[in-house]
């Protein structure tokens with residue numbers, strides 16, 4: 001097969017690796033892709049940047065030009081903009097949910113109502129499209145509890161940055177005002193109870209009826225250690241995470257399978273990768289924070305390299321509605337993904353565009369570490385900054401201690417001109433503590 005993958009980040013780099021391992025796959029095209037992903041490959045991998053993820057016609061143009069046997073629409077904007085539908089209508093075999101099914105991600109207000117209809121546990125919420133009504137509502141909430149945690153959340157897609165935490169009336173008002181910064185995506189917004197607990201991510205591949213599940217993971221959305229600082233697209237991830245141990249059956253059957261069944265019953269069957277972001281509260285209750293209609297970035301970098309089953313075969317089985325014939329198997333390793341970002345990210349980093357990136361090749365030499373490219377331009381030995389998140393370093397080991405050690409050993413070999421690289425030092429730290437405290441027999 002010739003596979004075309006739509007997306008440009010480290011997630012798509014990892015997905016391309018999964019396809020590369022498949023005996024069914026001969027060549028891979030990633031659009032728009034990034035310069036780094038074409039290096040050190042075992043099979044031909046090309047990129048074509050002449051498209052926009054917000055313009056399905058430009059993706060169709062490339063599909064017609066390259067005539068792939070399979071198209072994997074991996075990126076959220078492309079899915080939300082109807083790329084899957086358009087490509088399918090033009091006769092291509094496409095892995096990814098339709099625009100209607102992916103509403104579960106791109107319309108968070110609708111998604112909460114869906115959960116309510118299907119009895120899927122979620123935080124208490126209200127939906128608003130009027131700033132003044134929302135302000136009155138939070139004023140009332142803070143009358144009884146002055147530091148109540150709330151999330152003010154844009155209903156549309158905001159690159160993972162649309163949920164703002166408020167812990168006072170004043171900060172809630174500011175967050176409500178900031179919804180207008182998200183443009184159309186923030187016209188409708190939710191005000192949700194802020195739950196305290198441990199968050200996790202969980203992924204299923206589905207053909208609309210059958211689900212097959214991946215090991216749990218956890219991402220680190222904030223810029224700084226101890227989950228402080230601004231929201232980002234994701235600064236790291238680990239897989240599997242110990243916090244979901246013993247809860248897998250519930251998450252898989254009562255949450256993910258129920259969601260897939262609900263979408264099918266409502267006439268919008270979901271095919272592709274379904275992502276559940278959940279929280280385990282202090283009283284051990286699980287609630288769904290959100291769904292996404294694709295792999296998480298950076299969770300994908302931590303989860304997918306552990307898959308032993310042929311990914312090409314899994315995807316074909318999903319497309320042909322025969323996932324029930326497939327079992328997924330995984331290696332028993334732990335992976336820690338640390339994201340390297342340019343300083344300034346997630347705010348303005350334009351002064352750092354074009355700065356040189358050093359040490360990638362040295363990092364690649366660390367045993368058990370892999371580097372996946374994102375916002376990097378140029379040739380392999382002359383890479384420069386062209387995006388906020390630059391790369392993901394993934395360390396793999398027999399336990400979290402070894403996986404962390406490898407990831408951090410590798411990333412410390414990398415830098416951006418004038419010390420302009422930033423990354424979190426505490427990815428996987430909590431799980432490491434939990435692991436070290438758990439008796440081993």
Ligand code: GLY
Pocket residue numbers: 160219233234292295296297298299
């Ligand atoms: N890891 C968060 C996301 O992919 O949206």
